[in-house]
Amino acid sequence: MDLAQSILQGSRLALARSLSLVENDQLEGQLVLNALFPHTGHAHLIGVTGAPGTGKSSLVNELARHYRQPSDGSPPRRVAIVAVDPTSPFSGGAILGDRIRMRDLSGDPGVFIRSMASRGALGGLAAATARVVQLFDAAGYDVILIETVGAGQAEIDIARLAHTTLVIEAPGLGDDIQAIKAGILEIADILVINKADHAGVENTERALRGMLELAHPIRRGLANHHSRMEEAPTPAADAPNSPIWIPPIRRTVAPENKGVQELAAEIARHRQHLVETGELAERNRQRFSAELQLLLQETLLQRWLSKLSAHAYQTVLNDLLDRRLSPRQAVERLLEANQP
Amino acid sequence: MDLAQSILQGSRLALARSLSLVENDQLEGQLVLNALFPHTGHAHLIGVTGAPGTGKSSLVNELARHYRQPSDGSPPRRVAIVAVDPTSPFSGGAILGDRIRMRDLSGDPGVFIRSMASRGALGGLAAATARVVQLFDAAGYDVILIETVGAGQAEIDIARLAHTTLVIEAPGLGDDIQAIKAGILEIADILVINKADHAGVENTERALRGMLELAHPIRRGLANHHSRMEEAPTPAADAPNSPIWIPPIRRTVAPENKGVQELAAEIARHRQHLVETGELAERNRQRFSAELQLLLQETLLQRWLSKLSAHAYQTVLNDLLDRRLSPRQAVERLLEANQP
Numbered sequence: 001m002d003l004a005q006s007i008l009q010g011s012r013l014a015l016a017r018s019l020s021l022v023e024n025d026q027l028e029g030q031l032v033l034n035a036l037f038p039h040t041g042h043a044h045l046i047g048v049t050g051a052p053g054t055g056k057s058s059l060v061n062e063l064a065r066h067y068r069q070p071s072d073g074s075p076p077r078r079v080a081i082v083a084v085d086p087t088s089p090f091s092g093g094a095i096l097g098d099r100i101r102m103r104d105l106s107g108d109p110g111v112f113i114r115s116m117a118s119r120g121a122l123g124g125l126a127a128a129t130a131r132v133v134q135l136f137d138a139a140g141y142d143v144i145l146i147e148t149v150g151a152g153q154a155e156i157d158i159a160r161l162a163h164t165t166l167v168i169e170a171p172g173l174g175d176d177i178q179a180i181k182a183g184i185l186e187i188a189d190i191l192v193i194n195k196a197d198h199a200g201v202e203n204t205e206r207a208l209r210g211m212l213e214l215a216h217p218i219r220r221g222l223a224n225h226h227s228r229m230e231e232a233p234t235p236a237a238d239a240p241n242s243p244i245w246i247p248p249i250r251r252t253v254a255p256e257n258k259g260v261q262e263l264a265a266e267i268a269r270h271r272q273h274l275v276e277t278g279e280l281a282e283r284n285r286q287r288f289s290a291e292l293q294l295l296l297q298e299t300l301l302q303r304w305l306s307k308l309s310a311h312a313y314q315t316v317l318n319d320l321l322d323r324r325l326s327p328r329q330a331v332e333r334l335l336e337a338n339q340p
Numbered sequence: 341m342d343l344a345q346s347i348l349q350g351s352r353l354a355l356a357r358s359l360s361l362v363e364n365d366q367l368e369g370q371l372v373l374n375a376l377f378p379h380t381g382h383a384h385l386i387g388v389t390g391a392p393g394t395g396k397s398s399l400v401n402e403l404a405r406h407y408r409q410p411s412d413g414s415p416p417r418r419v420a421i422v423a424v425d426p427t428s429p430f431s432g433g434a435i436l437g438d439r440i441r442m443r444d445l446s447g448d449p450g451v452f453i454r455s456m457a458s459r460g461a462l463g464g465l466a467a468a469t470a471r472v473v474q475l476f477d478a479a480g481y482d483v484i485l486i487e488t489v490g491a492g493q494a495e496i497d498i499a500r501l502a503h504t505t506l507v508i509e510a511p512g513l514g515d516d517i518q519a520i521k522a523g524i525l526e527i528a529d530i531l532v533i534n535k536a537d538h539a540g541v542e543n544t545e546r547a548l549r550g551m552l553e554l555a556h557p558i559r560r561g562l563a564n565h566h567s568r569m570e571e572a573p574t575p576a577a578d579a580p581n582s583p584i585w586i587p588p589i590r591r592t593v594a595p596e597n598k599g600v601q602e603l604a605a606e607i608a609r610h611r612q613h614l615v616e617t618g619e620l621a622e623r624n625r626q627r628f629s630a631e632l633q634l635l636l637q638e639t640l641l642q643r644w645l646s647k648l649s650a651h652a653y654q655t656v657l658n659d660l661l662d663r664r665l666s667p668r669q670a671v672e673r674l675l676e677a678n679q680p
Contacts, residue, residue: 030668037666051391130667172512281661288660288667293641295671300640301633320628321621326377327470327628328370331635 003028004035007139012112015139019114022131033131036138043080043137044271047162048147049187054170055194057083058254060147061105065257066264067143068110077142081113084129084148084158112141126157127294130287133161159187160287163280164270166263168192169208171200185211188247189270192263196251208249245273308338343368344375347479352452355479359454362471373471376478383420383477384611387499388487389527390508395534397423398594399508400487401445405597406604407483408450417482421453424469424488424498452481466497467634470627473501499527500627503620504610506603508532509548511540525551528587529610532603536591548589585613648678 003021006014021029046063050056060081067077105111114132116125129146136144148158159165167188185191191212193204248266252259274280305313316333319325325333343361346354361369386403390396400421407417445451454472456465469486476484488498499505507528525531531552533544588606592599614620645653656673659665665673 034666034669037669038663041663134666285657285661289657291667292657292660292670292674295667296644296674297637297641299671299675300644301637304636304640317625317629317632320632321625323378323381326374326474327631327635329374329377330632331639334632334636335639 002035003032007032007036007135008039010140012109015112015135018135019132022135023116023128025128025131029131033134033138036135039138039140040134041137043133043141043144044164044267045133045137045144045146045162046267047159047165047187048145048168049159049165050168050170050192050194054168055254056147056168059168059192059194059252059260060145062252062254062257062260063145063264064105064111064143066260068108070264071261072265076110078110078140079112080133080136080139080141080144081111082129082132082136082144082146083113083115084125084146085116112136126161127291127298129158130161130291156187160290163274163283164189164267166190166192166267168194169204170195171198171204185247189245190263190266191247191249193249193251194254196259197253197256201251205249205251212247212249243273243277245270304338308334312337342375343372347372347376347475348379350480352449355452355475358475359472362475363456363468365468365471369471373474373478376475379478379480380474381477383473383481383484384504384607385473385477385484385486385502386607387502387505388485388508389499389505390510390532390534394508394510395594396487396508399532399534399592399600400485402592402594402597402600403485403604404445404451404483406600408448410604411601412605416450418450418480419452420473420476420479420481420484421451422469422472422476422484422486423453423455424465424486425456452476466501467631467638469498470501470631496527500630503614503623504529504607506530506532506607508534509544510535511538511544525587529585530603530606531587531589533589533591534594536599537593537596541591545589545591552587552589583613583617585610585617644678648674652677 001009003014003018007018018029018032022033023029048056048060048063060083064079064081067079069076105113114136116129116132133144133146146158146162165187167185167190169191170193185208191208193201193208195201250259250263250266252263254260271280274283313334316325316330316337319333320327320330341349343354343358347358358369358372362373363369388396388400388403400423404419404421407419409416445453454476456469456472473484473486486498486502505527507525507530509531510533525548531548533541533548535541590599590603590606592603594600611620614623653674656665656670656677659673660667660670
């Protein structure tokens with residue numbers, strides 16, 4: 001039986017093996033993903049991002065536990081956790097968190113945890129994460145938690161993969177106006193103040209509310225708040241005139257499981273909002289369009305470089321290093337030398 | 341007189357205008373950069389990165405002030421500050437810091453400050469920063485401070501532009517092992533504990549030393565420490581057998597200007613190390629090679645897309661959205677439809 005078939009029949013071994021093949025974009029992984037792609041589109045993708053020290057990993061654990069044993073009577077859901085660490089291009093910085101997590105959730109066949117560290121390739125991490133998420137989706141995981149560290153472009157790219165993005169803050173970090181970056185706020189669908197039992201939680205919430213008001217200025221009452229939807233270049237024509245989503249602020253204390261059920265309810269409410277307003281379809285469209293362009297770019301460069309002689313490349317690079325050609329002129333020279 | 345000529349003659353106005361043209365990669369900006377590129381290669385590029393709340397901007401200010409009025413008797417140097425904020429893809433998050441800074445250093449014709457916010461384009465910010473830095477270099481700025489917020493892939497890409505990278509920590513943030521990411525440590529040439537008058541500075545330094553020892557494990561005494569150089573894929577053949585650079589840890593209190601002169605001396609020492617070991621040439625080679633690939637990739641995609649009909653693209657995108665094609669299959673379909 002081939003890998004794709006085994007995965008559809010629930011083999012963890014086949015899934016684990018395919019994840020590596022897919023992450024590294026090996027040919028066999030591409031074939032598995034081609035075969036499984038028609039089975040994707042069911043999972044809810046939840047991005048979780050925030051600065052180090054916010055207790056993000058514990059919160060992801062508690063969310064996973066909640067989805068496995070819902071206290072609200074709903075059926076348990078299969079959960080995948082993809083922990084992405086863009087700050088570890090060289091060493092396996094993501095491994096530590098993984099090990100700690102394994103202790104908590106291991107043994108549950110309805111949970112699968114995967115750590116990814118940057119390979120240093122530009123754009124590579126977001127693309128690899130997209131592929132890994134698609135594989136989990138096809139394998140029947142209902143909820144996929146995509147956890148990233150930090151607040152950079154990589155996190156924003158990865159947040160774009162998600163349907164619902166949680167931005168995690170914590171008291172003591174959030175007091176500083178610098179710690180709450182407008183750009184990160186604007187990708188947040190739900191703001192979470194974790195470690196809400198720590199001193200300073202009121203300050204953090206006040207600062208967040210202030211930033212939210214800046215990001216969503218009141219024009220003519222609540223109904224006219226700026227929203228992320230207004231920035232979409234081409235809103236789906238069939239989207240009904242939607243209520244605006246103002247990111248709610250939720251407090252949690254992950255180790256005591258406080259506020260986690262309420263957070264899950266907020267996530268469900270956001271999912272419903274996305275479906276009802278047609279924004280889910282729009283986000284999917286933008287996401288796949290971006291992935292397509294990225295893949296095209298990589299493929300075109302590879303094809304083109306395979307036709308170029310190492311000598312021609314080295315000659316132009318030397319001219320660049322000696323400042324005889326600017327980077328732009330170097331590219332023009334290479335394109336002339338290697339006409340398709 | 342054209343822009344390039346005016347810049348070489350010291351016109352700030354021409355420089356300001358060209359910076360915008362170059363940042364947005366407009367044709368006129370490309371021509372200015374082509375004309376000025378032979379004048380680059382003199383500046384020392386210093387990357388400054390670190391988490392929000394470390395007082396990074398104040399430290400950059402104090403460094404700039406030091407280079408303008410050296411207390412060690414050396415001649416004043418012209419300083420450019422490029423403040424890059426990858427977390428602000430939408431709004432102008434970089435502006436606030438810029439205004440605060442302007443108050444301190446404005447009026448000094450030997451200082452030029454430029455803020456950049458992400459345009460949301462993948463890889464776009466690092467490329468735009470590279471161009472802006474080249475323009476400052478050609479315009480005769482001796483020291484270029486490239487300041488970034490955060491700890492993501494964008495920061496690492498931008499750090500790769502620099503000759504010397506400072507990673508800034510502060511007490512209270514650095515206590516948490518999570519706050520000190522191995523990947524960020526590995527791009528650091530110099531570690532700075534700013535706000536060194538705050539409680540917890542000893543803990544931060546201990547944690548940093550611990551991480552450094554992990555990153556540079558002792559094998560057979562000091563001389564055999566792992567180094568960044570050993571990771572270079574092809575060390576320059578003519579590089580002498582170099583002493584290894586172990587990132588030093590420096591304490592500063594920016595508002596009181598404490599430790600700033602010592603930090604500048606450490607930067608000068610690192611510069612000398614780069615020159616003497618041949619690593620400066622190797623870093624330049626890697627930097628320009630990466631920039632060339634990025635530019636090639638963009639140019640190839642643009643050329644290819646310009647030949648593709650919007651209808652063909654839309655058809656394939658719809659097949660992808662309906663899960664009839666995987667992303668990889670969609671790319672293959674597009675490549676078939678648009679043979680060069």
